[in-house]
Amino acid sequence: MFPVLYKTLPVNNLYEILTGKIVRLSTLLIVFIGVASCWPGEGSGVAGFRVALLTPGPISDQSWNASAFTGLMRIRDSLTAQTSHIQVKTPADFEENFRQYGASGYSLVIGHGFEFQDAAARVASSYPTTVFVTTGGETVRPNVAALSFAFDEPSFLAGMAAAAASKTGIIACVGGTELPPVKASFAAFVAGAQLMRPDVRVIVTYLGNWDDTGAGKEQALALIQRRVDVIFQNADAAGLGVFQAAREREGVLVIGSNTNQNTLAPASTIGSVVVDVPHAFLLVAKEVHAKTFTARVIRLGTRDNVVRWEPGPVFGQRVARAQQQRIDSVQTVMRSGSFTTPPSPSPR
Amino acid sequence: MAEMVLVGNFLEAAVRSATPLGFAALGALIAERAGVVNIGIEGSLVCGAFASFVVAGLLGPEVGFLAGGLAGMSLGLVFAVFVVALRAQQIIVGAAVSMLGLGLTASLHRIAVSSTGPGAPISTFLPLQVPVLSGIPVFGQAFISQPVTTYLLYALFPLVGWGLYRTVGGIALRAVGEQPSAAVSAGHSPARIQCAALLACGFLSGLGGATLVVAQTGIYSDGMSAGRGYIAMAIVALGRWTPRGVAAGALIFGGVSALQFLTQAVNWRVPYTIVLATPYLLTLVAMAALRGTRVAPAALGQTLNRP
Numbered sequence: 001m002f003p004v005l006y007k008t009l010p011v012n013n014l015y016e017i018l019t020g021k022i023v024r025l026s027t028l029l030i031v032f033i034g035v036a037s038c039w040p041g042e043g044s045g046v047a048g049f050r051v052a053l054l055t056p057g058p059i060s061d062q063s064w065n066a067s068a069f070t071g072l073m074r075i076r077d078s079l080t081a082q083t084s085h086i087q088v089k090t091p092a093d094f095e096e097n098f099r100q101y102g103a104s105g106y107s108l109v110i111g112h113g114f115e116f117q118d119a120a121a122r123v124a125s126s127y128p129t130t131v132f133v134t135t136g137g138e139t140v141r142p143n144v145a146a147l148s149f150a151f152d153e154p155s156f157l158a159g160m161a162a163a164a165a166s167k168t169g170i171i172a173c174v175g176g177t178e179l180p181p182v183k184a185s186f187a188a189f190v191a192g193a194q195l196m197r198p199d200v201r202v203i204v205t206y207l208g209n210w211d212d213t214g215a216g217k218e219q220a221l222a223l224i225q226r227r228v229d230v231i232f233q234n235a236d237a238a239g240l241g242v243f244q245a246a247r248e249r250e251g252v253l254v255i256g257s258n259t260n261q262n263t264l265a266p267a268s269t270i271g272s273v274v275v276d277v278p279h280a281f282l283l284v285a286k287e288v289h290a291k292t293f294t295a296r297v298i299r300l301g302t303r304d305n306v307v308r309w310e311p312g313p314v315f316g317q318r319v320a321r322a323q324q325q326r327i328d329s330v331q332t333v334m335r336s337g338s339f340t341t342p343p344s345p346s347p348r
Numbered sequence: 349m350a351e352m353v354l355v356g357n358f359l360e361a362a363v364r365s366a367t368p369l370g371f372a373a374l375g376a377l378i379a380e381r382a383g384v385v386n387i388g389i390e391g392s393l394v395c396g397a398f399a400s401f402v403v404a405g406l407l408g409p410e411v412g413f414l415a416g417g418l419a420g421m422s423l424g425l426v427f428a429v430f431v432v433a434l435r436a437q438q439i440i441v442g443a444a445v446s447m448l449g450l451g452l453t454a455s456l457h458r459i460a461v462s463s464t465g466p467g468a469p470i471s472t473f474l475p476l477q478v479p480v481l482s483g484i485p486v487f488g489q490a491f492i493s494q495p496v497t498t499y500l501l502y503a504l505f506p507l508v509g510w511g512l513y514r515t516v517g518g519i520a521l522r523a524v525g526e527q528p529s530a531a532v533s534a535g536h537s538p539a540r541i542q543c544a545a546l547l548a549c550g551f552l553s554g555l556g557g558a559t560l561v562v563a564q565t566g567i568y569s570d571g572m573s574a575g576r577g578y579i580a581m582a583i584v585a586l587g588r589w590t591p592r593g594v595a596a597g598a599l600i601f602g603g604v605s606a607l608q609f610l611t612q613a614v615n616w617r618v619p620y621t622i623v624l625a626t627p628y629l630l631t632l633v634a635m636a637a638l639r640g641t642r643v644a645p646a647a648l649g650q651t652l653n654r655p
Binding site (some may be wrong): 009057058059060061062087175196203205206209211212214215216217218219221222223225226228237238239240244277 | 358361364365368454457458461466469546551560565566567568569570572574575605606608609610612613614620621624
């Protein structure tokens with residue numbers, strides 16, 4: 001019976017079918033799965049107030065992007081908003097996803113980074129009922145606002161702490177890419193370090209990306225071999241590699257960025273330069289929700305308790321009492337709102 | 349003396365950076381010698397990194413390393429099913445597999461992070477000193493003060509060379525890459541050989557990704573493969589499709605990324621972006637210089653006819 005069945009089956013046709021449609025369908029399917037797994041997840045909530053977030057990197061970075069996602073969740077919980085998040089890579093993606101959310105009638109779309117400004121400015125006029133906010137930058141349109149953090153203030157304090165804690169007198173910065181806010185933060189770090197210790201040497205380095213954790217570690221090791229003993233990292237997921245280098249090398253200290261990273265390598269972290277992104281997001285979202293929003297650059301600093309220097313576990317051991325007091329006194333000036341970063345001689 | 353330390357440090361970093369590239373490029377070499385362009389390697393790398401992190405956290409770096417290889421291999425299997433069994437276009441499937449790997453790991457990681465928080469760093473393989481050899485100035489520091497995974501890679505290069513050139517299977521594999529019909533008339537099945545090559549390619553790429561985690565950073569972050577899969581393909585071209593050339597190519601690309609870190613650390617006023625671009629320029633120059641001389645497998649990238 002079987003041989004007969006075998007003969008009667010249109011094997012050739014079957015093969016054609018298999019190699020024709022199924023291939024095309026299956027290829028489509030796997031592309032679809034690939035794309036789908038990058039697609040935004042829709043949160044639940046009352047329809048009406050909808051908020052979307054675009055992050056330039058993974059929200060698992062325990063830094064810049066993680067804090068944004070926490071902020072989105074806080075908006076969801078506080079304002080019972082419907083939320084959506086997507087991770088985007090290229091400027092073309094920025095614009096495309098801004099348009100997607102604008103066209104879907106989202107009330108608030110946040111592009112989490114300085115790099116989203118141009119895309120926001122380009123798409124905003126097409127979706128006048130949507131408010132576009134970029135985290136960082138200065139771009140303002142009728143429905144485009146920018147959150148501008150005085151990240152330089154705690155960076156300045158971090159520089160003071162780093163210079164005080166260093167034994168070799170050589171400290172360093174590791175950044176992702178040369179975005180203006182990152183450069184400004186590093187410049188303030190250098191200025192703070194020089195205020196604390198005029199003979200300090202600060203080496204400023206960039207990885208060229210924000211994802212390559214291996215590169216972050218290698219850059220840290222290269223610096224450590226040049227007798228650097230305090231490293232200020234601002235490289236998101238790649239910066240996690242800097243913590244790993246510090247864990248492995250005795251006596252090397254790290255300063256974290258964006259979120260409180262003091263628990264990542266507790267034995268070797270002096271402190272973190274923290275931006276309370278969730279607080280800032282909620283601030284804007286509340287305005288948009290209450291329809292009191294006006295387009296502007298929303299500047300938030302130490303005074304607003306949105307940025308702060310968060311001393312870590314080894315701060316007390318490595319920074320002498322007198323130096324701690326100097327840091328405190330500068331912080332007091334910052335709280336009063338009258339602090340301006342002294343212009344620093346070019347780093348290096 | 350100070351210069352020697354500098355050179356030693358630099359070479360040590362170069363070998364470290366070259367190791368994941370070496371694994372992946374060796375995998376790419378095997379696939380391409382069998383006539384298959386697999387740009388899905390990036391997906392295998394990142395899956396290897398993720399799987400090794402998860403498994404190493406539970407069962408230690410040795411098992412984690414192996415799990416990385418297997419994860420890479422399973423993605424290699426997906427690629428093989430589409431390209432060999434269903435004869436779909438290699439580049440399209442490769443791109444899809446890369447996206448699948450990156451998307452899948454990011455999604456799984458996100459689920460894991462939201463349920464249990466970010467994973468703690470795992471314990472990694474530490475540099476393994478070899479008596480006498482590690483003591484050789486510069487050379488010992490650079491090549492023989494590495495984690496055990498790097499020594500495995502050292503052994504794999506001659507092993508793959510032997511396999512490709514001195515065994516029946518290897519000769520058949522190269523025949524499939526050059527002239528599939530000749531392999532068929534010699535009684536070999538190109539489909540079976542390409543499948544085996546792609547599984548090996550996926551496994552080695554997975555090991556490359558695992559190296560990033562279990563022998564270097566101890567942590568996983570999304571997209572940490574950071575384009576190494578594509579660099580692996582450039583290395584194969586630069587290395588003229590030979591194991592020896594691929595070893596040298598991996599070392600060059602590793603050296604260049606180490607140079608990026610070094611130039612910034614010692615404050616040489618060379619923009620790091622230029623340093624980063626060098627190996628690609630080098631690959632272009634190498635390809636241009638090799639124009640006319642046929643070094644790539646003749647049937648590379650071709651979809652084979654039905655057997």
